[in-house]
Amino acid sequence: MDSRPLVQVRQAVKTYGSTRALSGVTLDVHSGEVVGIVGHNGAGKSTLMRVLSGLEGPDSGTIEIDGVTTPPGSGYPGVRMAYQEGSLALELTVKENIFLSSAGWMPRWRWHGPAAEQAIARLSEIFPNHSIRPADYVDDLPLADRQMVEIARATITDDLRVLILDEPTESLSGGAVEHLYNYVRKVQDAGLAIILVSHRLKEILSVCDRVAVMKDGAVVKIYPAGDVSEQGLFDAMGGEVAVEEKNDVAEKYAFDGSRPVTVRIPMAMVDGRPTEIVACEGEVIGLAGIAGQGQEKVLDRLWHRKRGDVEVSDKCAYVPGDRQRSGILPIWNVAENLSITALSRLAKRGIRQIDKEKLLVAEWVDLLNIRGGAEAEITGLSGGNQQKVIVARAFASEADTILLDDPFRGVDVHTKVELYQLIRTEAEKGRTIIWYSSENSEMQHCDRAYVLRAGRVAGELHGAEITDERMIAMSFAESEELTR
Secondary structure, eight states: OOSSOSEEEEEEEEEETTEEEEEEEEEEEOTTOEEEEEOOTTSSHHHHHHHHHTSSOOSEEEEEETTBSSOOTTOSTTEEEEOSSOOOOTTSBHHHHHHHHHTTTSOSSSOHHHHHHHHHHHHHHHSTTOOOOTTSBGGGSOHHHHHHHHHHHHHOSSSOOEEEEESTTTTOOHHHHHHHHHHHHHHHHTTOEEEEEOSOHHHHHHHOSEEEEEETTEEEEEEEGGGOOHHHHHHHTTOOSOOOOHHHHHHHTOOOOOSOEEEEEEEEEETTEEEEEEEETTOEEEEESSTTSSHHHHHHHHHHOOSSOOBOOSSEEEEOSOIIIIIOOTTSBHHHHHHGGGHHHHOBTTBOOHHHHHHHHHHHHHHTTOTTOTTSBGGGSOHHHHHHHHHHHHHTSOOSEEEEESTTTTOOHHHHHHHHHHHHHHHHTTOEEEEEOSSGGGGGGSSEEEEEETTEEEEEEEGGGOOHHHHHHHHTOOOTTTTO
16 A cells, blocks of 8 residues: 555535535545445535545645646546446437546547447446446436446546445445455555445445544544444444344234235236235335346336236325436425425315425424425435435325335435334334335335245245345245246
8 A cells, every 4th residue: 555645635624505514524545445435324425525526626625636636627637436326328328428428538530439349348347247238328227237337437547546436336236246346356456546435334344444434524433444343333423223133123013914905916927826915004015135126117017007907005105216317306495305295185275385385394304304404405415315305205195005116225324224213103004115125134124025036926024034044045046937
């Protein structure tokens, strides 16, 4: 490791109106080092990454990267970033996106071939066995594939010195995550500096050399990764809620199944037997298994009901997995985004009741501690706070059934615990909740979980049976029908 840091941040301050996003950050990153950044939503992580990439400058303090203190308009030389929310132009192809971010060193004319070659070469290097083609339109790609392109795009340059990965694995499956971190170790050995922002503390500790903890816009602790535990990081972030033990969760949320059926969706035959997914009033049902095995299709069938073969309440609310594309309403503020689903029930004879709307919004902003408040612009919030607004919008509606598509992607541990409790509280009121998560451990907060494989039900687990080991075993279980 070089004695002089490649990245030096000294007392960086950044404010947006009355919000102090960075309050004096000091941090060093060396060549050949992976530094993890952790903290609750709104701690300043993404703002710091934007400052380091040169997208924004600090109001005070200094940033020096490889000797450069004042970046040109295109950002600091040699610094590239894969963004949490994605920076790709959805209406363009993969190769066109690659050219846009690499035009400075690619041929000005006849660039299609080189851009396509660079895209495929880097995608194949980082994510072997991917199925992405250079001519694919980004808008047509699944969220996981778009994230792969986002990461590959960030690494395609002729002068890469610092690679910033902001929540890079939230949309990726387990295999893709492993491939990504193998690549991170490879470029680390080649002398690159890597900054990794993630809420997945286990990944942070397994990949990083050091971990910086942010709280209230400042770095409050820096640990060697080998000297701190997940709980230690959680405590340093200001964790106030202990995560429940597996057995406690299963015991607490055991469900007797005696309530009326509110959701029924037929699934494909398995070994000659018909299968279905069933949910009862007040029940939390998990859709588990390896990512991409049909969980989102189940939610889509329940939401759109195009085939007419499902039973589900007409009063349905949906929290989409891709909040930027299908979740937030970017030109509206927090209050408008949150209250839109409740306008009809709050209205009197078709006339909006503004006072009631304000009370509803204030209740949810306070309950979920949405940073910025009701009047904040939704696009100015951190990803986790945007997600809180979308979840609140669903539960603020009159819906009897709530569909959740990986709702806590990019949300910190403390917030997750609060939202788990919200789900349980709403279920106890009689609502039916169908929940897909790319993290199997979250399924332990469900009454029952259906494990899906290749679009079919591989198994059903109840209460204490919902463990990582059982879900993984069912995901790979041999079945004549499932392996066709």
